[in-house]
Amino acid sequence: MLIGELGAAELRRRLCGGGLGLRLSPFTVRLYSRFRALASAMAHMYADFPLADGAFADFSITIRSRRWWKPQAVFELDGQRPFWPLPADQAYPMFEWGLNWCIANHVQDYLILHAAVLERDGGALILPGPSGAGKSTLTAGLALSGWRLLSDELTLLRLEDGRVQGLARPVSLKNESIDLVRRLAPHAVLSPASHNTAKGTVRLLAPPASAVARLAELATPRWLVVPQFEPGEETRLQPLGRTYAFMSAAQSAFNYAELGVTGFELLADTVARCAPYSLIIGSLDQALMVLDELTATAVTEANAS
Numbered sequence: 001m002l003i004g005e006l007g008a009a010e011l012r013r014r015l016c017g018g019g020l021g022l023r024l025s026p027f028t029v030r031l032y033s034r035f036r037a038l039a040s041a042m043a044h045m046y047a048d049f050p051l052a053d054g055a056f057a058d059f060s061i062t063i064r065s066r067r068w069w070k071p072q073a074v075f076e077l078d079g080q081r082p083f084w085p086l087p088a089d090q091a092y093p094m095f096e097w098g099l100n101w102c103i104a105n106h107v108q109d110y111l112i113l114h115a116a117v118l119e120r121d122g123g124a125l126i127l128p129g130p131s132g133a134g135k136s137t138l139t140a141g142l143a144l145s146g147w148r149l150l151s152d153e154l155t156l157l158r159l160e161d162g163r164v165q166g167l168a169r170p171v172s173l174k175n176e177s178i179d180l181v182r183r184l185a186p187h188a189v190l191s192p193a194s195h196n197t198a199k200g201t202v203r204l205l206a207p208p209a210s211a212v213a214r215l216a217e218l219a220t221p222r223w224l225v226v227p228q229f230e231p232g233e234e235t236r237l238q239p240l241g242r243t244y245a246f247m248s249a250a251q252s253a254f255n256y257a258e259l260g261v262t263g264f265e266l267l268a269d270t271v272a273r274c275a276p277y278s279l280i281i282g283s284l285d286q287a288l289m290v291l292d293e294l295t296a297t298a299v300t301e302a303n304a305s
Helices: 008-016 036-045 088-106 135-143 176-184 209-213 242-251 261-273 284-304
Strands: 020-024 027-033 059-066 072-077 110-120 123-128 148-151 154-158 171-174 194-197 200-205 220-229 236-239 275-281
Touching: 008 020, 008 027, 008 036, 027 036, 027 088, 036 088, 059 088, 072 088, 088 110, 088 154, 088 194, 088 200, 110 135, 110 261, 123 135, 123 154, 123 242, 123 284, 135 148, 135 171, 135 176, 135 220, 135 284, 148 154, 148 209, 171 176, 176 200, 176 284, 220 242, 220 261, 220 284, 236 284, 242 261, 242 275, 275 284
Parallel strands: 027 059, 123 220, 220 275
Antiparallel strands: 020 027, 059 072, 110 123, 110 148, 110 154, 171 200, 194 200, 236 275
16 A cells, blocks of 8 residues: 555544554655644655555654744654754654665665665666755756656665665755756646755655566666766866776765775776766756766667667
8 A cells, every 4th residue: 555545534544543554665664743743744755655554664753843932843762862953844854864874874784875866777876965966956857857756865775785775755955956857847746845943945756666676676876976066167078087986986875994804805896887977957857968968888788789
């Protein structure tokens, strides 16, 4: 059964009672909350995800209400409160940000990179970069233009074979990026805007149903592209030295040091598998064209060989 097949009343009953179970391959999350706005957001953003009834939860998350005057949202993981409260109207993005934190800080079965990742023809495009580099905007554009979304924030590399496991959760858009994506795809499903967050105005883009349906499909790293959004500049893709590519990926890894030799060898192998590039993004449309040309060339060469 899918989350979207639950009626509004049943979804709220679960959130307020025994919890709403979400199967986010490869993790299961159980969410508790009495926030009506959060219930509405989950119904729209996770409509195509399978319900996890009775399953063991890797993460049990509660978003509590605090204070009746200027109400706040409080994030709890298994009864612990790792973050300061946020205004109540930020309850839904708080869930998304908090879940990212849970995975990045508690999962050791994967090498985890702070990087977006998408798939085409079995090959994974990994986009590492700090906040503000433009990776979420680029990820949204690619996901709405035929690429399969694997993750907006977290690249999960399997320790046993280096392949990428997808999450396909909603994509976080900030400020000007919201209008860019809305112009690209007017009918895309976006969450209500949360204003005055630490990141400015935030809306989340629901993942395409086709990406959610293929959560179990793995992808092989094929391209590693370090993006940088520079409005008004000419969009250009340039080859990147493997040493710099390795350092960029290592700086983006959450648990690289904890995994020791295993993490080093897996990251080195991942970079060796990939064609590394830097991408200056002058405009979203141009960036999408450049990456389509890159991947089309790779597929043609592979078929010719």
